[in-house]
Amino acid sequence: MNLLPRIVLLLGLASFPVVSEAAVMSPVDDFQDGTTQNWGSASQSIVVISDGGPAGAGDIFLRYASNGFGGPNSRMVLPMNAAGNQWQGDYLADGYVGFSVDIANPGATDLVLYLTIGSGTDVSDGSWVSTTTPVTVPSGSGWTSIDFSIRPEELAVLRGDANPANTLANVKQLRLLSSAGGLPMLSFGGSGSPQGDVVAATLEIDNFRAVVIPEPTAAALVIGSLIFLRRRVC
Numbered sequence: 001m002n003l004l005p006r007i008v009l010l011l012g013l014a015s016f017p018v019v020s021e022a023a024v025m026s027p028v029d030d031f032q033d034g035t036t037q038n039w040g041s042a043s044q045s046i047v048v049i050s051d052g053g054p055a056g057a058g059d060i061f062l063r064y065a066s067n068g069f070g071g072p073n074s075r076m077v078l079p080m081n082a083a084g085n086q087w088q089g090d091y092l093a094d095g096y097v098g099f100s101v102d103i104a105n106p107g108a109t110d111l112v113l114y115l116t117i118g119s120g121t122d123v124s125d126g127s128w129v130s131t132t133t134p135v136t137v138p139s140g141s142g143w144t145s146i147d148f149s150i151r152p153e154e155l156a157v158l159r160g161d162a163n164p165a166n167t168l169a170n171v172k173q174l175r176l177l178s179s180a181g182g183l184p185m186l187s188f189g190g191s192g193s194p195q196g197d198v199v200a201a202t203l204e205i206d207n208f209r210a211v212v213i214p215e216p217t218a219a220a221l222v223i224g225s226l227i228f229l230r231r232r233v234c
């Protein structure tokens with residue numbers, strides 16, 4: 001094929017974003033610094049375990065056990081709501097399309113997990129959306145890698161703005177929770193935050209990170225294509 005038709009063909013391909021849809025990963029919460037990295041509330045009993053994460057010896061992870069009968073540890077929910085936490089931001093601009101996390105369930109109760117995303121900094125302000133497809137991690141499960149899609153069309157609005165994209169553009173907090181009966185309920189009769197089940201269960205977590213698809217630019221694709229072409233014809 002002559003050079004000009006090749007360039008025309010490549011310029012045509014550049015108009016299809018799928019060409020560049022190569023996912024990358026965000027920075028990871030791996031707990032290797034020995035802290036909870038902002039997961040959980042101060043009143044919850046979150047334990048940092050120094051050995052036995054997915055990579056084995058020396059792989060630090062978190063364990064949270066809900067008790068199912070009352071107090072701050074009654075519910076199976078792990079909030080990320082510290083002021084200025086690392087997961088605040090504009091997920092649309094950052095190209096976040098999902099999250100990946102390693103989970104183990106050494107407890108006696110199946111975990112039915114949803115990831116919920118909020119745009120407010122307090123319990124009752126802002127909007128909340130939720131993933132719609134629960135991920136079940138059965139009782140007794142060892143480490144398993146799970147994913148949540150957070151593309152706007154795959155999210156359910158729990159409260160507030162009817163357009164999930166607006167919540168994704170202004171994220172202030174997350175809540176990872178187990179809800180065996182379907183989409184999470186909200187506290188305060190519907191005006192509060194997504195709640196996990198009141199249940200005796202155990203969640204172990206490591207390597208929480210976002211799946212990122214950088215926004216493609218036609219210029220970058222054309223430049224990349226021409227570099228490839230130059231290598232082929234030289």
Ligand SMILES: [Ca+2]
Pocket residue numbers: 030031032053059060061206207
């Ligand atoms: Ca780790």
